[in-house]
Amino acid sequence: MINTGINPKRVGCPCDRLVFLLSFYMAIGRSRRFSIAPMMDCTDRHERYFLRLISKRVLLYTEMVATGAIIHGDRTRLLGFDPIEHPIALQVGGSDPADLALCAQVGEDWGYDEINLNVGCPSDRVQSGLFGACLMKEPERVRDCVGAMRDAVNIPVTVKTRIGVDDRDSYEELVHFVQTVAESGCRIFAFHARKAWLQGLSPKENREVPPLSYDIVYRIKRDFPDLDIVINGGITSLDEVAGHLARVDGVMVGREAYSNPYFLSDADHRFFGETRPIPSRHEILHAYLPYISDQLERGTRLHHIARHLIGLFAGQPGAKTWRRYISENAYKKDAGIEVLEAAGELVGSPDTRRIYALASS
Numbered sequence: 001m002i003n004t005g006i007n008p009k010r011v012g013c014p015c016d017r018l019v020f021l022l023s024f025y026m027a028i029g030r031s032r033r034f035s036i037a038p039m040m041d042c043t044d045r046h047e048r049y050f051l052r053l054i055s056k057r058v059l060l061y062t063e064m065v066a067t068g069a070i071i072h073g074d075r076t077r078l079l080g081f082d083p084i085e086h087p088i089a090l091q092v093g094g095s096d097p098a099d100l101a102l103c104a105q106v107g108e109d110w111g112y113d114e115i116n117l118n119v120g121c122p123s124d125r126v127q128s129g130l131f132g133a134c135l136m137k138e139p140e141r142v143r144d145c146v147g148a149m150r151d152a153v154n155i156p157v158t159v160k161t162r163i164g165v166d167d168r169d170s171y172e173e174l175v176h177f178v179q180t181v182a183e184s185g186c187r188i189f190a191f192h193a194r195k196a197w198l199q200g201l202s203p204k205e206n207r208e209v210p211p212l213s214y215d216i217v218y219r220i221k222r223d224f225p226d227l228d229i230v231i232n233g234g235i236t237s238l239d240e241v242a243g244h245l246a247r248v249d250g251v252m253v254g255r256e257a258y259s260n261p262y263f264l265s266d267a268d269h270r271f272f273g274e275t276r277p278i279p280s281r282h283e284i285l286h287a288y289l290p291y292i293s294d295q296l297e298r299g300t301r302l303h304h305i306a307r308h309l310i311g312l313f314a315g316q317p318g319a320k321t322w323r324r325y326i327s328e329n330a331y332k333k334d335a336g337i338e339v340l341e342a343a344g345e346l347v348g349s350p351d352t353r354r355i356y357a358l359a360s361s
């Protein structure tokens, strides 16, 4: 669980428990000011560990995990994470209140700090399982799902959704959705600020074609001042994050954090009041290497981890060489961290080369 400065094992009497829960909710609430969006095939545990070396404070979301997978699948593979990843939220996909309650409980037992319900994904596979964005058409069901999840756990249960779906995209319908789901007691909503089309657009197109409407999310915040409203979609700089934070409670960033992770490097200073020195790209890579070595020893193939590093030097001289070297070498059988050290040297100054020489001596 997120570190509140209080040992949860020593929380005995109801009063202490209340203080613990309050501190916990405040800590996770602070980190929600800036979060990294759930992204299938991107925000796996390796990516989250890597991002945590860049920002100690942003809230990290897992990829979406379907209830069926949690109930019947390999939980260690699906839910395992490193304690360094706190604060971390588990995103689940499903539409059955009992299954979702069970999965929320499992998530809490595994140590997650928040459980988030996906009501925004428009993919066909998700629709055929009757979850994701198509649930926007059934606000009462979402209310019942979130209510059952909240009854099952002590950690926050949140909803990530869109601002509309298909022809159900009027502001009144969105208000009805939020009002109905809030009846469950849910206080925290993240909005991808564009609608989704359930037919005719691929998931990728659904992240690009429907126009962004930040004003609608701001308006929801004005109309529901007691709710915590997080805005998401198309945000690519910390200045934009700061601008949104003047209007809503939190900002969630997806693709920019994946393709250009170093843009997060100043986030702890700007949004969380941290004062520790900002590590360089090379220092981050260097700090990541022991984790990678450990994972390789456990049987992970290098390219499963190295693919997340492709954007580390985005926009820097030598970025292309870095990407190409990794793409050409990390997939090879028995490839080890020497591939990343060599790639790092290719984009490094003499000074940074010393970092790798020290690492391997």
Ligand SMILES: Cc1cc2nc3c(=O)[nH]c(=O)nc-3n(C[C@H](O)[C@H](O)[C@H](O)COP(=O)(O)O)c2cc1C
Binding pocket: 037, 038, 039, 040, 041, 042, 063, 064, 091, 118, 119, 120, 121, 160, 192, 207, 232, 233, 234, 235, 252, 253, 254, 255, 256
């Ligand atoms: C590759 C990829 C996978 C995604 N997977 C999920 C997911 O599992 N759950 C979810 O709620 N949203 C998912 N999304 C949507 C993102 O969470 C986010 O809402 C969207 O990318 C818009 O934010 P951005 O413009 O900052 O990327 C995914 C997006 C991408 C690019």
